[in-house]
Amino acid sequence: MSKKQKIPKEQEVNLYYFxxxxxxxxTIDEMMKRKKAKEREKRxxxxxxxxxxxxxxxxxxxxxxxxxxxxxxQEEQRKKExxxxxxxxxxxIKRVKNIVKCILLLGIITGAIVFATCSPIFNxxxxxxxxxxxVSSDTVISLSGISKNENIFRFITTKVSNQIKQNxxxxxxxxxxxxxxxxxxxxxxxxxxxxxxxxxxxxxxSTQGYILEIAQNELNLPVIYGLQTxxxxxxxxxxxxxxDLESLxxxxxxxxxxxxxxxxxxxxxxxxxxxxxxxxxxxxxKKTIHLGDGTNLxxxxxxxxxxxxxxxxxxxDIFANGDLxxxxxxxxxEKV
Numbered sequence: 001m002s003k004k005q006k007i008p009k010e011q012e013v014n015l016y017y018f019x020x021x022x023x024x025x026x027t028i029d030e031m032m033k034r035k036k037a038k039e040r041e042k043r044x045x046x047x048x049x050x051x052x053x054x055x056x057x058x059x060x061x062x063x064x065x066x067x068x069x070x071x072x073x074q075e076e077q078r079k080k081e082x083x084x085x086x087x088x089x090x091x092x093i094k095r096v097k098n099i100v101k102c103i104l105l106l107g108i109i110t111g112a113i114v115f116a117t118c119s120p121i122f123n124x125x126x127x128x129x130x131x132x133x134x135v136s137s138d139t140v141i142s143l144s145g146i147s148k149n150e151n152i153f154r155f156i157t158t159k160v161s162n163q164i165k166q167n168x169x170x171x172x173x174x175x176x177x178x179x180x181x182x183x184x185x186x187x188x189x190x191x192x193x194x195x196x197x198x199x200x201x202x203x204x205x206s207t208q209g210y211i212l213e214i215a216q217n218e219l220n221l222p223v224i225y226g227l228q229t230x231x232x233x234x235x236x237x238x239x240x241x242x243x244d245l246e247s248l249x250x251x252x253x254x255x256x257x258x259x260x261x262x263x264x265x266x267x268x269x270x271x272x273x274x275x276x277x278x279x280x281x282x283x284x285x286k287k288t289i290h291l292g293d294g295t296n297l298x299x300x301x302x303x304x305x306x307x308x309x310x311x312x313x314x315x316x317d318i319f320a321n322g323d324l325x326x327x328x329x330x331x332x333x334e335k336v
Contacts, residue, residue, distance in 0.1 A: 121180050122152045130186040134169050140185055143167060144175075152177050160185075168212045168237045194251075194270075195221040198234045209240040209248055222280075224251065226273025247272040250294045254278060257297040261305055277321050286313070286335075292321030303330035 127146060129137035143164045146155055161173040164187065172188035192204035192212050204213045204221070211234055226247075229240040240248065251270055258264045258280070268283040279290045289304055291297065300320040307318050307330065315335040322328030 123149050123181060124152050124183055125149075125181040126183070128182065128184045130184060132187050132189065134189055135167055135187065139167065140164055140170075140187060144185060146183060146185075152179070152181060152183065166237070168210055192219065192221060195219060195223045196227060196234060197223060197225075198231050203234050205240070207248075207252060209245045211236055211238050211240075222255070222267045223269040224248075225269060225271045244272075247275065247278075250275075250278060253294060254280065254291060254297060257301050260298075261301050263301075263305070263308075282308075286315035287311075287318055287332075288316075289318045290321040292323075296324050299324055300330065307332045 124146065125148060127141050127144075127148065129140045132140055143166060144160045145163055146160060157175045160175055164170055164173045164185070169189050170187050171190045174186040176184040176186070178184055190206040190208070190210060190212055193207050194205045195218060196203040196205055196211075198214065201214050201216050202218045202223075203211050204215070204219065205211055205224070214234075214236060227234075227240060227244050229244050234240075239245075251272060254270070255264055255267070258267060263282070266282045266284050267280050269281045271279045271281075276293050277290055278292070278294055279288055281288045285308055287308070291300060304318055304320055311332050311334075314332075317333050317335065318330065319333065320330040322330075324330075
C-alpha cells in the first residue's frame with residue numbers, strides 16, 4: 001500500500017487495561033494518545049529534575065566558592081596578624097640585643113678608661129715642644145700646666161692650648177699624645193714685623209696687629225708712626241684698633257711692593273697718620289717717599305727706584321702721591 005489506510009471506526013479494536021484497579025476500555029488511538037501523554041509527562045518530569053539538579057549544583061558551587069573565599073581571607077588575615085606579631089617580637093629582641101650590646105660596650109669602655117687613667121704605664125715621662133724659636137720650651141711647658149708623672153689622659157687639650165696661647169708670641173698650638181707616655185706640643189709663633197714707639201720704649205707688633213713684646217731695645221724693624229690706638233692700650237697680648245688694622249693692611253701692601261723691588265731692608269719708618277698720603281722714610285737713602293693713598297703702587301715704586309739711583313746720597317723727598325693715570329709725574333725735592 002502506497003498510503004496508509006485509515007482504519008474505519010467500526011473496525012477499531014477495543015483494548016482493555018487496568019487503571020487504579022478498574023478495567024478500562026480504549027481504542028488504539030486512545031492508547032497511543034495515552035502513551036504519548038505519559039511520555040510527555042515523563043520528559044517534563046525529567047526536565048524539571050535536570051533543572052533542579054543544575055540549580056542545586058550552581059548553588060552548591062556558589063556556596064562552596066564563597067566559603068573558600070572566606071577561608072582564604074581568614075587565612076590571609078591570620079597570616080598578617082602572625083607576621084605583625086612576629087615583627088613586634090623581632091623588634092623587641094633586636095632592641096634587647098642592642099641594649100645588651102650598649103651595656104657591654106659601656107662596660108668595656110669604662111673599664112678601659114679606668115685602666116688608662118689609673119695605670120702607671122700611661123704616666124708622662126717626656127714632654128716635647130716643637131717649632132718654637134722665640135718662646136723657650138720651658139715657658140711653653142710651664143704655660144701648658146702639664147707635668148711629668150701625670151697621667152697622659154688626665155688633661156684636656158683645648159684647655160692646655162688656651163693656656164699656652166696666653167703668650168702673645170704663640171698663635172697656634174697642636175697637642176699630640178704619643179702613647180704610652182709622651183706628649184708633643186707643636187706651636188706656631190707670631191713674628192714681630194714692626195716696631196711702635198711707646199713711652200720711651202718699643203712695642204713689637206705682628207702683621208696681624210698683635211702687640212708681642214715691649215722692650216727698651218729697638219729691633220731692626222720698620223717703625224710705625226701715626227697709630228690711633230691709645231698708648232695705654234698698647235700692651236702685650238692686645239691688638240691695635242680696627243682703624244689702625246685697616247691702615248696696617250695698606251702698610252703690608254706697600255711693604256710687599258717695596259719688597260719686590262728689593263728695597264724693603266732700607267725702610268726705616270712708615271707714617272700712617274694721613275690715609276691719603278702714606279709715607280716711608282729710608283735713613284740710608286736720606287729720603288722720605290710720599291705714596292699717596294696707596295694706589296698704583298707698582299708703577300710708583302718703579303719711578304721711586306729711578307730717582308733713588310739718580311739722586312743717590314742726596315737728602316730730600318720723593319713725591320709719588322698723585323694719580324699717574326691723570327698725567328702726574330713723580331718728582332724729587334732736595335732738602336734745604
